[in-house]
Amino acid sequence: MKITFHGAAGEVTGSQHLIETDGRRILLDCGLFQGHRAEAYQKNSRFAYPPESLDAVFLSHGHMDHCGNIPRLYSKGFRGPVFCTSATADIAEIMLKDSARIQEEDARYLARKLDEKHPPIEPLYTEDDVTGVAKLFERLDYKEWHHLGDDLKVRFLDAGHILGSAIIELKIKDRGDWRHLVFTGDLGRRDLPLLRDPETIEGCEILISESTYGNRVHEPAADIKEELYQILYEAYRVEGRVIIPAFSLGRTQQIIYYLNDLYNENRLPHMPVFVDSPLSIRLVSVYRHHLQDMDDEVREVMEEDKDPFGFSLLDYVSSRQQSIELNKRKGAFVVIAGSGMCENGRVRHHLKNGIEHVETTVVLMGYQAAYTLGRRLQQRDPKVKIFDRYYQVKAKVIQLSGLSGHADVEDFKWWYETSARRGNIGQVFLVHGEPESATALASLIRDQCDLEPIIPQYQQSFEV
Ligand SMILES: [Zn+2]
Numbered sequence: 285m286k287i288t289f290h291g292a293a294g295e296v297t298g299s300q301h302l303i304e305t306d307g308r309r310i311l312l313d314c315g316l317f318q319g320h321r322a323e324a325y326q327k328n329s330r331f332a333y334p335p336e337s338l339d340a341v342f343l344s345h346g347h348m349d350h351c352g353n354i355p356r357l358y359s360k361g362f363r364g365p366v367f368c369t370s371a372t373a374d375i376a377e378i379m380l381k382d383s384a385r386i387q388e389e390d391a392r393y394l395a396r397k398l399d400e401k402h403p404p405i406e407p408l409y410t411e412d413d414v415t416g417v418a419k420l421f422e423r424l425d426y427k428e429w430h431h432l433g434d435d436l437k438v439r440f441l442d443a444g445h446i447l448g449s450a451i452i453e454l455k456i457k458d459r460g461d462w463r464h465l466v467f468t469g470d471l472g473r474r475d476l477p478l479l480r481d482p483e484t485i486e487g488c489e490i491l492i493s494e495s496t497y498g499n500r501v502h503e504p505a506a507d508i509k510e511e512l513y514q515i516l517y518e519a520y521r522v523e524g525r526v527i528i529p530a531f532s533l534g535r536t537q538q539i540i541y542y543l544n545d546l547y548n549e550n551r552l553p554h555m556p557v558f559v560d561s562p563l564s565i566r567l568v569s570v571y572r573h574h575l576q577d578m579d580d581e582v583r584e585v586m587e588e589d590k591d592p593f594g595f596s597l598l599d600y601v602s603s604r605q606q607s608i609e610l611n612k613r614k615g616a617f618v619v620i621a622g623s624g625m626c627e628n629g630r631v632r633h634h635l636k637n638g639i640e641h642v643e644t645t646v647v648l649m650g651y652q653a654a655y656t657l658g659r660r661l662q663q664r665d666p667k668v669k670i671f672d673r674y675y676q677v678k679a680k681v682i683q684l685s686g687l688s689g690h691a692d693v694e695d696f697k698w699w700y701e702t703s704a705r706r707g708n709i710g711q712v713f714l715v716h717g718e719p720e721s722a723t724a725l726a727s728l729i730r731d732q733c734d735l736e737p738i739i740p741q742y743q744q745s746f747e748v
Pocket of ligand 1: 345347350445470
């Protein structure tokens with residue numbers, strides 16, 4: 285059996301791993317490379333194998349760096365089944381449509397700006413490609429083994445990373461022998477709101493494992509609700525607005541869930557909360573539809589409160605007009621809007637209008653990449669550029685960092701020790717991590733594995 289790492293090798297985006305046996309050619313994930321525009325376009329636009337030669341694709345979850353390039357695969361001729369959980373199918377379709385729309389808009393914008401010497405920039409795929417590939421999605425339940433022919437079985441275990449995320453466990457026949465391979469996708473954490481804890485495995489021969497935070501310890505998620513309460517209470521007292529830039533998938537739903545909890549406890553200060561993001565609204569409806577895939581705590585809440593994503597002070601804002609009206613609003617209120625790093629989306633309008641007021645609070649919830657507006661706010665730059673002009677930062681900026689969806693050192697230790705107790709772990713390949721964190725994880729888990737963990741390079745192949 286041969287494994288080739290076509291992405292997320294030595295980096296954290298573009299997850300794509302090819303498994304070849306004597307009878308099958310299957311792909312684990314087909315994610316987008318993100319980063320420098322020209323380099324990312326180069327890697328995303330070409331495949332190192334003919335897409336039509338693949339038998340099937342398995343998707344671990346609906347984040348773009350794991351599923352975001354699958355419409356490109358479709359546009360280049362792939363017509364096989366795409367296996368994933370039901371929630372992942374729903375999330376991926378929404379996220380991919382949004383990605384296609386942004387790419388088509390970007391291409392039009394760049395076509396206007398570039399002179400004739402530059403070739404036009406094409407989108408990687410269109411909304412039609414997304415519609416086409418979504419018809420290939422085959423939804424499989426968690427936990428059960430699914431037989432996909434005489435030589436292939438699959439089981440999805442909960443990865444606890446985002447709604448629908450799966451650890452993919454494959455049994456695949458090669459030259460008459462059954463081989464046992466597990467792909468973690470992105471491994472979540474224990475005790476995250478809404479999500480079940482990641483499941484462990486009963487050992488395996490080959491394990492392809494993420495390693496994003498193999499060298500980091502996160503703050504506990506449990507404190508975030510109390511911190512939000514303090515922030516809202518203070519804003520209510522000074523009659524200021526609270527702007528929460530948040531990723532539409534996952535983070536926004538977690539924040540709404542916490543605020544809903546505070547509301548149920550009669551502790552939410554009497555101020556309106558607006559979710560100003562059409563993408564988030566579409567994703568909240570997917571969350572409402574897949575409540576059975578969430579943790580027991582959600583079900584307990586639902587015994588008293590049928591809708592954990594709605595309360596009387598909460599308003600979902602979809603029209604542009606309503607969004608603009610929020611800018612003129614006086615008094616205390618909360619607005620949650622994308623994007624999480626403030627680089628695009630409606631949150632930039634809210635920041636532009638609120639950031640020069642001392643009563644405003646900006647709450648940054650996650651990792652802020654270098655050179656983004658979010659990073660400039662995080663490092664307390666005295667003035668920041670939004671659209672075409674500079675604004676003085678007079679608002680309070682607070683960073684809350686307990687909601688990362690990725691396993692940290694403690695989670696990895698727990699997951700590997702528990703899994704290794706249940707069965708032998710053979711050859712591990714560490715992907716989806718910068719070299720330092722992959723190396724740190726290799727030493728952390730070495731004693732739990734039969735063989736020395738390998739950190740593959742981009743497009744490197746291994747016979748296993
Ligand atoms: Zn992910």
